[in-house]
Amino acid sequence: MVEAGGELRAPYRHVGAWLNEQTRGALRRKREEADTIFRRLGITFAVYGAQEASERLIPFDIIPRILSAGEWRRLERGIEQRVRALNAFLEDVYHRQEIVRAGRIPMELIVRNDAYLPAMGDFTPPRGIYAHIIGVDLVRTGPDEFFVLEDNLRTPSGVSYMLENREAMMRMFPEHFATQRIAAVERYPEHLRATLEAVAPPACDGEPTVVVLSPGIHNSAYFEHAFLADQMGVQLVFGTDLFIDEGTLFMRTTRGRERVDVVYRRIDDDFLDPLTFRPDSMLGVVGLFDLYRAGRVTIVNAPGTGIADDKAIYSYLPEIVEFYTGQPPLLGNVPTWRCGEPDALRYVLDHLDELVIKEVHGSGGYGMLVGPAASKRELARFRTLLKARPGNYIAQPTLALSTCPAFTGSGIAPRHVDLRPFVLIGDRLRITPGGLTRVALKKGSLVVNSSQGGGTKDTWVLED
């Protein structure tokens, strides 16, 4: 919020002034108000492994994170370039693999990857789009410096929090929205529906029927599945509501069966179809994948997109962007060492206490080491893990992540944040202005994941 010299940065002018006028008591009351709003809305998040009744709220911080129009425009250009390259990469990986033939990426990285699905080979989904819904995780390290931390192309989540955060902020601080021009995010469900309908399968004539396929009420993101289905005005289904007959996907309704054309699935690839993938899956639909390849139903995002958000592939993203767009990337990657390479491994082991080590196939902030914050024992443990399976890890420098003021137990204090804008690709490419800001609520912590105590903020992109 403030420049190096202590001056209030331009986008925060109004909010900064407002914050100065608030007492701690007033801010606390506002936060309680936010909690009440969220409880009523029922936005809960189930944490796996939690012992007690596992529904709880994700902590929400009432101080918004603000970006100027100019900052956002620059980010948008970089994001658009990146997601187009990622989709081109996916198309290539499942067809001629030109990028491998050109020697830019080692073949093993693709074919030995669990997320690579040979079953998707030689098939082109509608409009040639594989990843329709993408969450790009960004971090800021300087006034004009943003890096992409991670891409999420499988079943990115968090958009419901973005929408409900905005809803809560508009209710609590209408005066801010009246006096500043803050880019709207409310149309996301409308845009999502348009995106899904735009990729109806070739066999569909007339208006496509879209459903949201959820693994069930015990899934940690169930709230979001229900929320999005509700907001889009489409059915929320479980695998058991669907069946296939005569080469068509149907859902069971009180009036008999109804055809389904597009499935927005929030189920992992592995569990989608026991006939093609894991045979023990109870969550998917038998025969769904065959139907998909036959062009009689569309699955969003396409199966097999995980190959592009793998942490090992991430380190090749600059090459990928250049290969498919002919341009250098506008948005940079965080410098990444691939521990599977001997030189890199040597460097990493020598500098272990300065680096962040992540599992290639990890997620949710688990299985990672933050060198500077780690105990001697943790460092030693990771040293062993690295030497045993170096190819399982990548390393990145600890970044001086930007902070944003948050209302903490001890008043307003800086906390590290990241940003996840959401991208939709269907009839058009659309990027939500801002996105979800995740904040590490523990002082000094860099871990923003909600499953490990992170919270969220509303993100405001000011219009000119």
Place this chain on the structure above:
Amino acid sequence: MTMLGRTAASLFWMCRYMERAENLARLLEVGYRISLTPGIGGHRNEWRSTLVSAASLDSYLARYGEAEEVDPQRVVQHLLFDPGNSSSVHACLEAARNNGRGVRTALTRDMWEGRGKTTGGVEAPRP
């Protein structure tokens, strides 16, 4: 938009479990009143018949064992709060709650909040 078959089923069962919970609560109240009134042949413990009416005698005996007279405190506990008793008010409300969760998009916001408030409110009181 037509309703999914599962939605119709869940809505039915959600309401049915709410009904059962309410009926059981009333039954308990009646049993309590009767226990305060001297019956034919002096004061008798009516709680056993309450358990029978609630189809919970077997589960009660399995949990607490046979006794000359059933203990009123335990009966109340068993019929209201015991998660191990599938007929208890708590169990019925939990079942209603879970049925409601699965059909979240079919419930109005008021219904959803009410569901949360009611089911969240029934927990054994701490000593």
